[in-house]
Amino acid sequence: MILVDSQDASPIYEQVYRRIRTLIMTEALKEGEQLPSVRSLAMELSINPNTIQRAYSLLEQEKLVYVVKGRGNFVAHNEEIPTMKRKQFTERCQKIIREAKQMGLTSEEIKELLRQCVEEENDRD
């Protein structure tokens, strides 16, 4: 369910964090469900427990996970997930549009290219 890509330039703790974050947002991990323990997941991925610990701490900070000392980490109740998903998508869009403009693409070109992307993706469904 969780993989570490040693080719990926981003730090391992961040890969693990992002992966679990996605699993929670897609509800592959449901509210109240227990995450694998720090140690067991570390063993499974053959990495250091501290590295997993760090990923779990990030998830806790974002209130996606809550910790019960001595028992484990659990998926938190979070009704803002749909909002978060939209916000995340919007931010990324704005970023690439801004960069495209900086590259000298006109608003019209951008609009047209976006339209094409959406259509293509719909055709694939």
Place this chain on the structure above:
Amino acid sequence: MILVDSQDASPIYEQVYRRIRTLIMTEALKEGEQLPSVRSLAMELSINPNTIQRAYSLLEQEKLVYVVKGRGNFVAHNEEIPTMKRKQFTERCQKIIREAKQMGLTSEEIKELLRQCVEEENDRD
């Protein structure tokens, strides 16, 4: 023409590289034009010449710049720039759309959010 943001998390050589890359793609720097020398640019930005050298090397690797030993760095001829710009933008779009779908956003939601982004960006102009 080139600025370094010390608050930016990305390394300085990459900031310089990206900035010049943009200048070339927007044709603010035209084919055959000479780039500032490694030393003079380093002085101007008060950073280490090694850092500039590294940025120039990246540009050379991408064939956006060619070097004439003893004379300097020059903007290369590259007729594929407009195509590159579009292709790059399209690829990024497809990537974030695909990820959004994986997150469980519907095609309709995505379409709507994209429309909003474009509008907002136009309003900022």
Place this chain on the structure above:
Amino acid sequence: MILVDSQDASPIYEQVYRRIRTLIMTEALKEGEQLPSVRSLAMELSINPNTIQRAYSLLEQEKLVYVVKGRGNFVAHNEEIPTMKRKQFTERCQKIIREAKQMGLTSEEIKELLRQCVEEENDRD
């Protein structure tokens, strides 16, 4: 009468301790009254008897509870409770006011903020 919040970061034994302490100080549990037995309370809250035992020990240390071996735990006689409550509150206040001054807040600001706090709390009643 006693609840355990698994989301609360503080250890369970402390939650139980604080809760019973409050019940005694508010005289919801009166002098001489018997506390539930370690085992029965553990069963009721579905937690380990050791955890309850630890909470009771803290209460005993503070002389809020006394133990009769083989019979159970009882609320102690303690005529200083009202004084304790005021003293505790006053000490805390002084502490945060002193810290606020250290942060550079003026006496006037502090007075005003305190007034607001009191009002808001009264509105909630």
Place this chain on the structure above:
Amino acid sequence: MILVDSQDASPIYEQVYRRIRTLIMTEALKEGEQLPSVRSLAMELSINPNTIQRAYSLLEQEKLVYVVKGRGNFVAHNEEIPTMKRKQFTERCQKIIREAKQMGLTSEEIKELLRQCVEEENDRD
């Protein structure tokens, strides 16, 4: 300027974090000023560099500090500091008032005790 109290139950990284946070909020450390390097501070306090690192990361997350890789940590520009100070004070007040009510103190008593505290503190000036 920074001290670690081995008696204090709170983790070392948090003590360091809180201490520097206070220094910034009181402007003992001013905007743009450089913090001691991770390694040098670790040496000075005879603790592990990782522990300092962690404290600095917290400060960065709160945007009180920004990092320039390869150069060091610097106090960030943050115009929200006065607001933060008030908010922090208000939260603490609310907390102790709420707890006092839970203990059975009446609103009148609380008001009166607060008034006394403020007066005493003013007398000390």
Place this chain on the structure above:
DNA sequence: GTGGTCTAGACCACT
């Protein structure tokens, strides 16, 4: 068994 903290020591990227 669980998570939380800390140390010691290493390697990397950046300046």
Place this chain on the structure above:
DNA sequence: GTGGTCTAGACCACC
């Protein structure tokens, strides 16, 4: 020299 990441191994509190 700087910060950032990771490992290995330890100890503690809690359940």
